[in-house]
Amino acid sequence: MATAEVRFQPERIDARRVHAERRPAAVRLLEAERSEEIFPLLLEEIIALGFPRALAVDINFDSGEIAPAAALKWPRHNLERFVSALWTSEHQLVQVLHTARPAILQKSNLHNRPIYIHPIVYANRNLCWEADRIRTGACLAVQNFRKEKKIRLEEQVCATCEMRAYAAVLVVEVPRNVSQAAIAELAELIELANRYLSRLFKVEHYYNRMRDMEITIAQMGTVMQSMADPVILTDTQHRVMMQNRAAERFFKVPDEMTEGLVRAVELNNLLFSAALSSMLVSGTDSHRDLTLVDAIEGEEMLFEAVSAPTYGLDGIQIGTVTVMRDVTDLRRADQELRTNYERLREAEEVVRQDRDRLNLIIENVGDPIVVCDREARIVLVDPLAHELFGAPHEAPRNAAQFKNQTQLNAYISNFTYSFTERESAPLKLYNPALRQEIEYEIRSGKIFDEAGQVVYTVSVLRDLTALKKVEQLKVERRMLEIEKFAATGRLAATIAHEVNNPMEAIKNAIYLLAGSIPETASPVYNILKSETERVARIVRQMLGLYRNTEQVKAANVNIIIEDTVLLLSRQLQRANVEVETDLGVLPDAWIAADQIRQVLSNLVINSRDAMPNGGRLIIRSRHVPNPDGLRGWIRILIADTGSGIPPELVRSIFEPFVTTKGEKGTGLGLWIVKGIIQNHGGRLSVKSKVGGGTVFKIDLPVVKL
Amino acid sequence: MSRDGKYRVLVVDDESSVLITYRLILEQQGYAVTACRTSSEAIAAVEQEDFDALLCDYSLEEQHTGFEVITAARKRHPELPAALLTGYATLETVDEAQLKSIQVMFKPIEIEEFLATTSKMLRRNHESDAKANREETSEPQSTSEGGGRRDRGARHRSSTGPVKR
Numbered sequence: 001m002a003t004a005e006v007r008f009q010p011e012r013i014d015a016r017r018v019h020a021e022r023r024p025a026a027v028r029l030l031e032a033e034r035s036e037e038i039f040p041l042l043l044e045e046i047i048a049l050g051f052p053r054a055l056a057v058d059i060n061f062d063s064g065e066i067a068p069a070a071a072l073k074w075p076r077h078n079l080e081r082f083v084s085a086l087w088t089s090e091h092q093l094v095q096v097l098h099t100a101r102p103a104i105l106q107k108s109n110l111h112n113r114p115i116y117i118h119p120i121v122y123a124n125r126n127l128c129w130e131a132d133r134i135r136t137g138a139c140l141a142v143q144n145f146r147k148e149k150k151i152r153l154e155e156q157v158c159a160t161c162e163m164r165a166y167a168a169v170l171v172v173e174v175p176r177n178v179s180q181a182a183i184a185e186l187a188e189l190i191e192l193a194n195r196y197l198s199r200l201f202k203v204e205h206y207y208n209r210m211r212d213m214e215i216t217i218a219q220m221g222t223v224m225q226s227m228a229d230p231v232i233l234t235d236t237q238h239r240v241m242m243q244n245r246a247a248e249r250f251f252k253v254p255d256e257m258t259e260g261l262v263r264a265v266e267l268n269n270l271l272f273s274a275a276l277s278s279m280l281v282s283g284t285d286s287h288r289d290l291t292l293v294d295a296i297e298g299e300e301m302l303f304e305a306v307s308a309p310t311y312g313l314d315g316i317q318i319g320t321v322t323v324m325r326d327v328t329d330l331r332r333a334d335q336e337l338r339t340n341y342e343r344l345r346e347a348e349e350v351v352r353q354d355r356d357r358l359n360l361i362i363e364n365v366g367d368p369i370v371v372c373d374r375e376a377r378i379v380l381v382d383p384l385a386h387e388l389f390g391a392p393h394e395a396p397r398n399a400a401q402f403k404n405q406t407q408l409n410a411y412i413s414n415f416t417y418s419f420t421e422r423e424s425a426p427l428k429l430y431n432p433a434l435r436q437e438i439e440y441e442i443r444s445g446k447i448f449d450e451a452g453q454v455v456y457t458v459s460v461l462r463d464l465t466a467l468k469k470v471e472q473l474k475v476e477r478r479m480l481e482i483e484k485f486a487a488t489g490r491l492a493a494t495i496a497h498e499v500n501n502p503m504e505a506i507k508n509a510i511y512l513l514a515g516s517i518p519e520t521a522s523p524v525y526n527i528l529k530s531e532t533e534r535v536a537r538i539v540r541q542m543l544g545l546y547r548n549t550e551q552v553k554a555a556n557v558n559i560i561i562e563d564t565v566l567l568l569s570r571q572l573q574r575a576n577v578e579v580e581t582d583l584g585v586l587p588d589a590w591i592a593a594d595q596i597r598q599v600l601s602n603l604v605i606n607s608r609d610a611m612p613n614g615g616r617l618i619i620r621s622r623h624v625p626n627p628d629g630l631r632g633w634i635r636i637l638i639a640d641t642g643s644g645i646p647p648e649l650v651r652s653i654f655e656p657f658v659t660t661k662g663e664k665g666t667g668l669g670l671w672i673v674k675g676i677i678q679n680h681g682g683r684l685s686v687k688s689k690v691g692g693g694t695v696f697k698i699d700l701p702v703v704k705l
Numbered sequence: 706m707s708r709d710g711k712y713r714v715l716v717v718d719d720e721s722s723v724l725i726t727y728r729l730i731l732e733q734q735g736y737a738v739t740a741c742r743t744s745s746e747a748i749a750a751v752e753q754e755d756f757d758a759l760l761c762d763y764s765l766e767e768q769h770t771g772f773e774v775i776t777a778a779r780k781r782h783p784e785l786p787a788a789l790l791t792g793y794a795t796l797e798t799v800d801e802a803q804l805k806s807i808q809v810m811f812k813p814i815e816i817e818e819f820l821a822t823t824s825k826m827l828r829r830n831h832e833s834d835a836k837a838n839r840e841e842t843s844e845p846q847s848t849s850e851g852g853g854r855r856d857r858g859a860r861h862r863s864s865t866g867p868v869k870r
Contacts, residue, residue, distance in 0.1 A: 508726030536813035
């Protein structure tokens with residue numbers, strides 16, 4: 001707060017002296033319109049009283065410096081002695097000043113003559129306007145006037161109007177024997193001048209205060225205008241008293257009046273007024289959301305309005321200040337943020353559930369699972385894999401784990417840089433629980449990053465021992481079946497063999513009798529002959545079973561096919577049958593080779609018989625692996641271009657004693673074929689079209705053991 | 706070959722009823738037939754006489770086989786045509802027979818096949834004879850049942866029967 005300063009203009013003092021007229025001192029002092037004019041006038045009046053020299057010393061409250069402000073007839077060189085500071089307590093002037101009472105110094109180091117020293121301070125008999133208006137006694141001028149307490153310069157600020165007081169010291173050279181009356185007259189003059197000075201000072205103070213306030217108001221106005229948010233000052237009737245440019249956009253009727261704009265502004269004013277009313281009802285300092293229409297853009301905008309009442313000095317409300325914050329984007333962003341957050345949380349929940357589920361699966365899958373990074377380092381294992389390989393990122397804990405890790409690493413490294421996305425391979429690992437090396441089947445897949453690089457490989461290990469045991473059992477049971485079949489065959493063959501020789505004799509005997517049968521007995525003879533031949537054929541068929549004494553062992557079906565074709569090649573050639581074999585690469589199958597040979601030869605002979613005028617016979621073999629890579633089938637197709645099987649017979653073709661060859665067939669061939677295939681755990685099917693040929697399909701199981 | 710120009714055939718089978726019928730059928734065809742029931746008997750026969758063909762059961766008495774008889778006979782006549790008659794035969798047996806140029810016939814034997822095989826064996830061994838017409842005329846001419854070895858000489862040499870060079 002700016003405070004009036006006592007300003008002196010020594011050069012103008014002389015000018016005033018020129019037309020100084022001798023008028024009463026009080027009147028002359030009244031001529032001073034500015035505070036700085038008082039001291040020169042006062043000094044002149046002191047000289048006029050008959051004192052030889054006078055000096056006014058000013059005290060600067062800011063710096064504490066004491067220096068002569070005006071002098072009359074005072075020797076110039078002597079002035080320096082009156083330069084001092086408030087805190088130099090040994091200085092005689094300062095000592096007098098602190099007493100705040102006039103004093104006469106007969107002898108001093110300040111002047112070579114006796115001097116009268118009269119301190120003056122801002123004082124007034126009456127309260128100043130401000131103190132008067134608010135009815136307080138705390139007016140510095142009055143307090144100083146009454147001198148109720150010792151004047152402390154640092155306290156010389158008015159509690160009411162914040163005016164900084166002034167202080168000064170008048171120094172007058174007096175005669176050694178100066179009279180009391182003269183001193184009294186001098187003191188009275190000085191006090192009179194001080195009263196005038198105080199009054200002028202106060203006026204200047206108020207003027208300065210006004211100027212300060214104007215500046216402050218201008219600054220506040222600038223601040224208000226420069227705010228991007230609308231700021232509005234309303235009176236108690238909610239009429240707009242003041243608003244900044246941002247607010248004008250919404251509440252001031254624009255120069256170019258269009259109906260739309262006017263309506264928008266009117267609406268805004270209405271909305272704002274309503275909001276203010278409700279806010280003021282609800283509390284002293286409140287805020288609420290307010291939707292306004294941008295009069296220029298025509299857009300709806302959302303504001304948060306904060307209102308605060310403003311009070312006059314007397315404590316009575318004079319209006320309301322409302323600051324509005326454009327929260328359109330903020331709310332939108334907030335809404336979006338909220339939505340995104342919700343979405344994120346949902347997604348997170350889904351991911352979490354997925355992960356939990358996956359973990360659950362991994363933990364309960366029952367097979368060891370290993371995840372490796374692209375350097376084939378283990379990064380994740382399930383409890384089972386943990387037993388085999390140890391914990392991820394850890395050195396193996398024992399020799400078995402080290403060995404297993406080495407095995408795995410070799411495999412995974414190879415797989416990672418292979419071109420296949422999936423792979424399965426056998427892997428021998430040491431199982432610490434079983435304390436032995438076990439063959440696992442490892443199945444691996446790759447996980448790629450966005451650049452298509454392998455980041456992880458996931459491998460599932462399957463302990464094949466259990467599976468193999470089951471398959472082994474199956475094979476053993478099948479072998480037993482085959483063995484049983486062979487035993488049955490042997491029995492049948494033994495019987496057939498026993499029957500065979502008498503049969504041979506009977507047949508020969510019938511032949512020998514051919515010429516000596518009477519005409520009448522000829523039909524009987526023919527029955528005897530044909531039925532005997534039929535028995536002979538059955539016996540021959542049964543004898544075939546006798547050969548099936550061979551052990552079940554791993555054999556290649558292709559070799560059996562080639563053998564059979566070679567064995568029957570002459571017959572087929574004679575029947576004008578063209579044979580075409582198309583043999584794929586086959587794994588060995590556990591079979592009784594002799595039985596399979598019989599199957600093939602039965603089927604080939606059937607085909608031959610179905611093509612009395614010749615034709616084509618195609619034998620094809622293929623390996624059909626199961627997706628598990630462990631099991632699979634060997635498929636044999638035997639196709640001919642023969643007469644085909646009538647549809648009504650297709651169903652029963654594998655039943656015993658069913659034949660398409662009439663008298664020539666025994667009806668046992670396909671039944672035996674079926675029995676053998678079934679005993680081998682295989683499948684047999686037929687497709688046929690009368691006149692279009694027949695295809696037999698045989699599937700023999702193969703197991704990788 | 707017998708003196709009367711008939712082909713001499715030795716038949717061996719341990720079942721006498723079978724042996725007899727074979728002999729009768731072959732004799733009906735005009736062959737000079739010698740029939741033996743055991744391998745020892747047959748080996749003795751081949752050591753004493755010459756035969757044009759050998760028809761021999763595979764399994765003989767006491768684990769003896771037809772191979773033994775054929776081997777014995779071929780000591781004298783290495784090119785002697787021979788056939789095994791058998792109810793069953795393992796692959797090895799068939800292989801061995803093929804290796805030794807021995808025909809295999811499975812019992813029960815169709816008589817037409819039996820006779821065709823026999824005559825083919827004899828003809829092949831006497832290809833130089835160029836008896837092209839013999840096959841056509843090799844139908845049984847005589848149905849007389851002379852039976853036995855004794856009849857061999859009695860059988861007349863028919864113009865259509867097996868003819869000796």
